[in-house]
Amino acid sequence: MGEALLDSLSQVLQLQTLGLMLLGVAIGFVVGILPGLGGPVTLALMLPFTFGMEPVQAFAFLLGMLVVTSTTGDITSVLFGIPGEATSAAATLDGYPLTRRGQGGRALGAVLFSSALGSVFGALVLAAMVPVIRPVVLALSAPEFFMLTLVGLTFVVALSGKKVVKGLIMACLGLLVALIGIDSQEGIARYTMDQIYLWDGIPLVPLVVGLFGGAEVLQLMLSRSSIAGGAGAVPKKITGIGEGIRDTLRHWPVVLRASGIGSTIGMIPGLGGSVAQFIAYGQARQSSKNPELFGKGAIDGVIASGAVNNAKDGGSLVPTIAFGIPGGAATAVLLSAFLIAGLDPGPEMLTTELDVTYSMVWIVVLANFVAVAAAFAFLRPLTRLTFISGPLLVPFLLLLLGLGAYSSSNSFGDVLVMLVAAAIGVACIRWDWPRVPFLLAVVLGGIAERYLFVSYSLFGWDWLLRPTVIGLAVVLLLVFLVPTLRRRRVQAQPAPVAEEVRS
Amino acid sequence: MTTPEPRTGTTVPAGTAPPAPAPEPRARRQLPTADIVLSLVLAALFANAFWTAMEWSVKAGLFPRMVTGLGVLLTLLHVAVLLLKARTPVPVVEKRVDADDEAEGDVEYVFAHAGGRAWARSLAWIAAFFVGLYVVGLFVIAPLFALTYLRFSVRTSWVFSVAYAAATFAVLYLAFEVALQLPVPPGLFL
Numbered sequence: 001m002g003e004a005l006l007d008s009l010s011q012v013l014q015l016q017t018l019g020l021m022l023l024g025v026a027i028g029f030v031v032g033i034l035p036g037l038g039g040p041v042t043l044a045l046m047l048p049f050t051f052g053m054e055p056v057q058a059f060a061f062l063l064g065m066l067v068v069t070s071t072t073g074d075i076t077s078v079l080f081g082i083p084g085e086a087t088s089a090a091a092t093l094d095g096y097p098l099t100r101r102g103q104g105g106r107a108l109g110a111v112l113f114s115s116a117l118g119s120v121f122g123a124l125v126l127a128a129m130v131p132v133i134r135p136v137v138l139a140l141s142a143p144e145f146f147m148l149t150l151v152g153l154t155f156v157v158a159l160s161g162k163k164v165v166k167g168l169i170m171a172c173l174g175l176l177v178a179l180i181g182i183d184s185q186e187g188i189a190r191y192t193m194d195q196i197y198l199w200d201g202i203p204l205v206p207l208v209v210g211l212f213g214g215a216e217v218l219q220l221m222l223s224r225s226s227i228a229g230g231a232g233a234v235p236k237k238i239t240g241i242g243e244g245i246r247d248t249l250r251h252w253p254v255v256l257r258a259s260g261i262g263s264t265i266g267m268i269p270g271l272g273g274s275v276a277q278f279i280a281y282g283q284a285r286q287s288s289k290n291p292e293l294f295g296k297g298a299i300d301g302v303i304a305s306g307a308v309n310n311a312k313d314g315g316s317l318v319p320t321i322a323f324g325i326p327g328g329a330a331t332a333v334l335l336s337a338f339l340i341a342g343l344d345p346g347p348e349m350l351t352t353e354l355d356v357t358y359s360m361v362w363i364v365v366l367a368n369f370v371a372v373a374a375a376f377a378f379l380r381p382l383t384r385l386t387f388i389s390g391p392l393l394v395p396f397l398l399l400l401l402g403l404g405a406y407s408s409s410n411s412f413g414d415v416l417v418m419l420v421a422a423a424i425g426v427a428c429i430r431w432d433w434p435r436v437p438f439l440l441a442v443v444l445g446g447i448a449e450r451y452l453f454v455s456y457s458l459f460g461w462d463w464l465l466r467p468t469v470i471g472l473a474v475v476l477l478l479v480f481l482v483p484t485l486r487r488r489r490v491q492a493q494p495a496p497v498a499e500e501v502r503s
Numbered sequence: 504m505t506t507p508e509p510r511t512g513t514t515v516p517a518g519t520a521p522p523a524p525a526p527e528p529r530a531r532r533q534l535p536t537a538d539i540v541l542s543l544v545l546a547a548l549f550a551n552a553f554w555t556a557m558e559w560s561v562k563a564g565l566f567p568r569m570v571t572g573l574g575v576l577l578t579l580l581h582v583a584v585l586l587l588k589a590r591t592p593v594p595v596v597e598k599r600v601d602a603d604d605e606a607e608g609d610v611e612y613v614f615a616h617a618g619g620r621a622w623a624r625s626l627a628w629i630a631a632f633f634v635g636l637y638v639v640g641l642f643v644i645a646p647l648f649a650l651t652y653l654r655f656s657v658r659t660s661w662v663f664s665v666a667y668a669a670a671t672f673a674v675l676y677l678a679f680e681v682a683l684q685l686p687v688p689p690g691l692f693l
Binding site (some may be wrong): 165166168169172173175176179183185186188190191215216217218219221222223389391392394395396398399402403406407410412415419426427429430431432433448449452453456 | 537538541542545548549552555556559560562563565566567570571573574577578580581584610611613614615617621622625626628629632633636637641645648649652653656657659667671675679685686687688
């Protein structure tokens with residue numbers, strides 16, 4: 001393990017890889033600060049630029065960008081009370097009150113430093129899980145992997161809230177899209193509508209770019225506002241950062257607990273950072289000596305929010321790498337990067353491609369430390385990015401959409417695929433249909449069918465009677481039943497009226 | 504947005520038994536037309552795909568039949584549930600705010616509340632960009648779109664719009680033609 005870790009570190013520290021990571025960090029930094037432009041969207045837009053890169057370089061660029069959005073998203077949460085990312089919402093609860101009391105620097109010092117520590121924790125969990133999970137993964141065969149694919153899909157659907165049936169329908173639609181193309185078993189053209197372009201299937205990159213990027217561009221065009229909306233001015237002086245760092249060191253148990261929660265929840269597909277942050281925040285409040293300060297400017301609340309955010313990134317990579325089951329939207333897009341780089345998540349990532357897996361550990365840590373150092377150095381000028389008017393970004397983002405889609409196979413058909421995917425993405429948001437199960441099903445569809453075919457070829461229908469398959473089928477049922485029962489129980493209790501919450 | 508019904512503040516004369524509590528105000532749910540239409544369209548799509556998959560051999564058609572068959576069942580189930588729910592009156596205050604409603608809040612709100620004119624204008628600009636991309640290629644449409652969109656839609660100054668357009672062209676040309684030498688959409692005339 002030690003040798004593999006050092007080998008992967010030397011790969012990450014190569015000049016070109018390091019340069020790409022720094023570029024990714026710079027992009028992630030800006031995106032994280034800009035509220036409204038999320039990590040998954042940027043990841044999708046940048047995916048086409050990884051063509052031709054070595055796997056470690058591609059992940060240095062993409063993963064470096066993704067993990068930094070979690071860190072810098074906290075900056076706007078603390079300074080303006082507007083989460084830069086959905087996963088930074090908890091940081092507003094105590095970070096913004098501290099800023100209003102003139103302690104913005106202290107809150108930023110605490111949230112950024114705890115983010116860096118959280119990322120180290122998450123990376124350590126990822127590194128430690130590899131030897132633990134490897135024998136499990138290697139003991140599994142095609143039937144188990146087929147079931148795991150289904151369990152991963154249902155996890156994302158069932159835990160996505162009240163839209164379970166909609167999620168399942170979108171997953172079926174995604175699987176249908178994944179079926180388009182020449183069948184690998186018998187060479188039959190499936191759902192190609194006599195178009196030679198579709199023989200190779202629907203290209204993943206234009207689909208991801210359109211599904212996530214299209215809606216964001218349209219939103220900027222329709223809203224025509226500054227991205228920060230009604231945020232106040234940048235504080236004239238940001239001081240007290242050192243005090244925030246000392247606060248973080250003093251509250252090390254909070255960092256450890258929040259990081260533990262983050263990396264554990266990160267490993268469960270479908271839950272993701274939005275849930276983890278509030279669980280960690282609630283836990284910090286419960287264990288605090290001053291729970292009454294929470295919501296009014298408790299520094300331990302800020303620390304918990306920072307640490308949990310970044311620890312979850314390392315955790316969410318575990319199921320993505322080991323089983324090809326992403327934890328959420330960002331890792332679903334990242335899974336597309338695996339396929340583009342020619343990597344198969346699963347046993348390969350834990351044996352022959354172990355250096356790529358361990359390089360991710362280093363990228364998570366290095367990218368976060370670079371981002372935190374840059375944030376401390378250029379904090380005030382960078383926060384001005386928040387005031388860029390949204391419509392000014394439209395020409396640039398449209399350019400990225402077109403270019404990103406076209407570069408998939410240098411065909412205008414890819415641009416059309418992107419536009420159709422954008423229309424699907426917009427329709428999903430407009431009428432409240434989940435997009436992530438659709439994307440996940442497109443990504444996993446081909447893999448699932450291959451595992452099903454191999455299972456049938458090797459065992460006939462007897463594979464259905466294997467004990468692990470039955471066990472996974474039970475898990476699959478529980479994934480649906482438990483949230484449904486819980487929702488019914490919650491529905492029996494009085495709920496807040498919409499007017500009260502939104503006003 | 505929903506507004507809860509105001510509570511009625513009735514008084515009870517002394518010496519009389521208090522009246523039975525008035526039944527909670529209940530309202531018929533609105534028919535979710537968009538969801539029903541989308542589900543029916545998807546049901547038709549899945550049914551057609553299922554029918555097509557029946558013509559293939561078991562090896563090529565097994566997984567497609569499983570997926571599309573399940574798709575038909577789920578979409579029809581969804582329509583049935585929506586219709587049943589629409590017939591069931593619910594207390595007005597029962598409307599909940601779930602965490603996932605808040606997650607995509609901004610985008611969802613903007614899409615739901617942008618007027619028809621704003622939609623038409625935005626879609627027209629997007630269509631113009633991609634038609635231009637197909638006809639005249641990236642190196643022409645990118646600066647041209649930046650100039651016209653910023654000047655006439657965002658109403659920035661001529662100087663800013665021209666500078667933005669020039670910078671766009673310069674960055675594109677230097678990055679994609681000179682440095683990376685990557686192919687970009689060339690347009691119909693090249």
